[in-house]
Amino acid sequence: MEVTVKKIINDPATVVADALRGMAAAHADLLDVQYDPAVVVRADAPVQRKVAIISGGGSGHEPLHGGFVGRGMLDAACPGPVFTSPTPDQVQAAVTRTDGGAGALLIVKNYTGDVLNFETAAELAAAEGVDVRTVVIDDDVAVKDSLYTAGRRGVGGTVLLEKVVGAAAERGVDLDGCEALARKVIGQVRSMGLALSPCTVPHAGEPSFVLADDEMELGIGIHGEPGRRRVRVGPADELVAALLDPVLEDLPFAAGDRVLLFTNGMGGTPQIELYLAHGIAERLLAERGITVERRLVGSYITSLEMQGMSLTVLKVDDELIELWDAPVHTAALRWGV
Known part of the structure; x- marks a missing residue:
């Protein structure tokens, strides 16, 4: 068919399946990919007597979530169409494929379709005798409601949540413990993002919104949802402060807090700009007496080719630091192995 958008694709209708085939080829040692329904599973699943940690959502946010499937993080991910929720049968298949007898914890970003479909899948799995719990992350401080949500959106904090809870499950923490840990992280993490340019969904063929030069x-969402306000682009110092101030005020964070700072690119932002912004954020936190104990810088939860960034701050203690530092071996995140 004729390609009407400037992207490296064949057919917009098959872009997710085509990408999954490439992922399977690139990471056969880590992943087992099935296509009907689409599920990405760690290669050694099911791991017996281990809680299965499962997440998912619309595609277009790579490496989230499939890039985080592997030892020390997710047992499975359910990729929906671009910016569209996965179906209950995908989530149910993920539970079935990863059930090692210790139950499953579903990590769901707060988007209406995701919440409904994961809840339906949890009910179906429970009917088959699997103990399934669901946690919903809503770390975005920008808006209370959006085109996709009732309440706050789930954004960058999802990456940190999947890593910490995945490490706990890998260590043998039971389902009650994993659920309690997930709720602890959700209560202590906040995020906010900005966009310098829109993105183009393959099947739409045009930018999701228009910005002047x-x-x-x-306060942009990861699907191109509108944020708090549209403003003129300023120096990096101003941009970082405009993100960090609302994040810190929301929890609120205070002098003496220990944090993990995650500076994330939205897909089209050069690493040089992310490091520049991260340095500013570290300085601003230090000026408030907040200690950055751990860091993550890079494009880990994206919005296709959108230019922009987000900042996520997680309040940490010795337990969370130990779990963050624990070994992880996935396509997109790996250390200690």
């Missing part, structure tokens, strides 16, 4: 969207 001197404009940016402050």
